[in-house]
Amino acid sequence: MKRSKVTVAIGLVLLITFVASSFAFAGFEDWNIDWRQLEGKSIEVGLVRHPMTDSILPLVPEFEKLTGISVGFEVLSEVQFREKLLVDLASHAGIYDVYNTGPRYSWKYYSAGWLQPLNSYLNDPKLTDLAAYDLDDFFPLMLASARWTGEFGKGMGEGYQLHVPCQEEAYCLFYRKDILAEAGMTVPVTWDELYNDAVKLTDQTFAGQKIKGFVARGIRNEGPVLVWIGQKLYSDGGRWFDENMNFVGNNPVGVETFEWAAKILQDAGPRGVSNFDWYDCMNGFASGRYAFFIDADHMNVVFEDPTTSAVAGKVGYALCPAGKAGRKSGAWYWSMAMSNYSDSKEAAWLFMQWATSKEIMLKSILKGNTDPVRKSVNYDPGIVKTFKDWGYYDMNEELTSYARTMWPPAPNMVESMFRLGRAFQEVLLKQRTAQAALDDAKWDIEDMMAPFRK
Amino acid sequence: MKKRLTQRVRNAFFLTLYTLFILFPFYWTFLMSIKIPTDVIAYPPKFIFKPTIQNYLWTLGLKIQEQVTTGIRGQPLPPEFVRAFLNSVIICGGTVALSVGVGALAAYALAKFKFRAKENIAFTFLSFRFAPPLAIIIPLYFVYVRIGLYNSYLGLILGYQLITLPLTVWLMRVAFEEVPEEIDEAATIDGCNWWTKFLKIDLPLSRGGLVAVVILSFLFAWNEFTFPLIIGGSTTKPIPIAMLDFVTYSQVLYGPMAAAILLAIIPNIIGISFVLRFLVKGLTFGAIKE
Structure with a gap:
C-alpha cells in the first residue's frame, strides 16, 4: 500500500515535470529551424542589470537545453557595462558575442566596425524562422530606429539591421491624480500650463506632506536633454540638427526651451536638483514629494508596486504636453546586438532570436520589463488588463505616432548629447544665459561632427 | 585646575x-x-x-523569491553576494601573499645590498603607480584575453600586484633600513648568511612594517574597482563589482545595498583590529649601544 503510494507520487511528479517542460518548449520546437544545429558551441553574453536581464537569466537553462549551446553571462550596471563593453570592442578581444545596446550607441559601434549587422542572419532560412519570429510584430518605429544605412546624418530606418529591440522607453508626464483632484486642476496639456500648475502647487501641503510642483533630471550628463528637455523642443517644432547636420539647437526655439526648462526647475523644483539623476527623481516621486515628473515611462512598474512606492494607485500617466507642433517624444530602446569580433556569430544569433521572441518577451514583461516592444505582448489580454488597472495610456498611440528616435544618426551623437547636457547645467545654475551656453555648445558639437562630414 | x-x-x-x-x-x-x-x-x-x-536575507540569497502570478511586478534577481565575498577573500588573500612574498625580498635587497642601478630599480617599482589603471587597462585586457588569464583568479592576483607591489617594496624597504646595521653585522659574525639574516633577524624586527603593509595592501585590494571590472568576469566578480548589482536599470535597491555594504566591511574591521595588536614599536630600542 505504502509502496504504491510512493509509486503514484513519483509518477505524478514525473508527469508534472514532463507536462511542464513540454509546455515550456512547445512554442520553440514548432519553429521551422533546427535549434540544435550549433550544438556544443558556447557564447558569452554581456547584459545590463535590467528587468529584461533579470527575467531571462532564469530561463537560459531552457535555451541551453533547447539548442545545446552553452551561454555564459556577465551582468553589470549600465554605466560600468558601457565602459567594459568599450574596452572589449576597442581591443577587438571579442569576449562578448552578444551585448546590450541601443540607438545612438549602436551608431558609434557600427561606424567603428564593432557591430555585426543582422540582415544576413535574418534572411537565412537555415538560421531564422521569419514567420515565427515575426519582425512585423515589433512596433514599426522601434524597428526603424534599429536600422541604418551608415550614412552620416541620414538613412535611419533603411539598410542594415543593427540590433533587435527588447525594451522600450519613451518619455511621459507622471502626475499625482489625488493632488490634481484636491487642487481642482486638470492634467496640463501645454507646456505653459504645466509650468503654471507646477509653480502653483509648489510648497503646498497635500496628504500631510509639503510638496514641490515639478521634478526632472538636472544632472550634468546626457539625461536631462534626452528625457525631458528634448520633448519640449520637438513639440515646439525645434530640432538639434538640420538636414545637413549643422547644429541648430541655438536658434530661438532651442534657447527658449533651455530657458523654460531651467525656469521650471528653479521655480517649482527641489533644492539641489542640478545633481538629480533618474533615481533621485524617481524615488522622490515614489515617496510622494512631487506633483509632476517627466521621465521614462517604464518607471510605471516602480510606481504601481505598493512595496516600492508610497503613491501606488495615485499616479496618472499622460503623454508629454503639446507644443506648437503637437505632442512629440524621443525614445530609447534597449536592444541586443552582435559583436563583430564574435567567433560564434550563428550561435549568438540563435540566442538573440530566442531572447527577443514573442514567448520570451511576454514572460519578461511579467517580471517588470516594461514597456513592450512587440504588439503581441502589448495586446496580450493580461497585459492589457494590468495597464488598464494602472490607468496607463494606450501604448499603441504612443509607439506609432508619438515616440521615436528624434535625432539623426551620427557616430558621435552620444558625445554631442553629453555636451548639450553640460550647456543645460550652465543655464540651470545661472552661470550663463541659454543663448551663450548653446552658442558655445554649437562650436564643440560641430567639431565633434566634423570628422564624419564628407 | x-x-x-x-x-x-x-x-x-x-x-x-x-x-x-x-x-x-x-x-x-x-x-x-x-x-x-x-x-x-x-x-x-x-x-x-x-x-x-x-534585506540581509535577500542579499545573502536566503530569501525565497515570491511567486507573483498576477500583473506586472519588478522582480530583480538576488545578487551573487556570497560568491563575490568568497572571490574577494581569495583574490585579496592571494594578492597580499604574493606581494609580501615577492616584495619583502625585493625590499630586502634594495635596503641591504649594494648593486648597480639600485635606485633605478626601486624607482621602476614605484613607477607602476604613476599611470592611472585606465591608461594600461586596454592593452592588459587584450593580453589577458589572448593568453587565457581573463576572468581567472591568477590573472586578477597578478593584475592587483600593480597596486600592492610598489607599496610593499617601498614600505618594507624603509622598515628594513631601520634595522641597525650593527645587528646585521653581529648576525654575520655569528655565522648567518643573508637568507638566515633575512628570516631570523630582519623580518622579525620589521614586523611593524610588515603588518602595516599587509593591512594597507589588503585594503587597497579589497576596494579595487577598475581591474576586476575589466579583467575579471562573471565568475571572479569581487565585492566592489557585485555592489553594482544593486543599481538596476529601473530602480536602485537601497535596502539590500546598505546590507551588503555593512557585510562587506566586516572582514576589514575584524582583520584590522586583530592585526593592530602586532603593531608594536620599539623592538630594537636598546639593542645596540651608540
Missing part, C-alpha cells in the same frame, strides 16, 4: 561631536539596511519604523 577641567570638557565635547560625525554615515546605512523600500525613500526621513531583516 578649574581651567583644565573646562578644557577637558570642551575637548570631550568636540571629540564626541567628531565621533558622531564619523559614525553617522554608518548609522544611517545601518538604518537603511533594516528598512523596507518605502521607508528608505520616505521624506522626511523616518527614524522610527518597523525593522526588517529581509
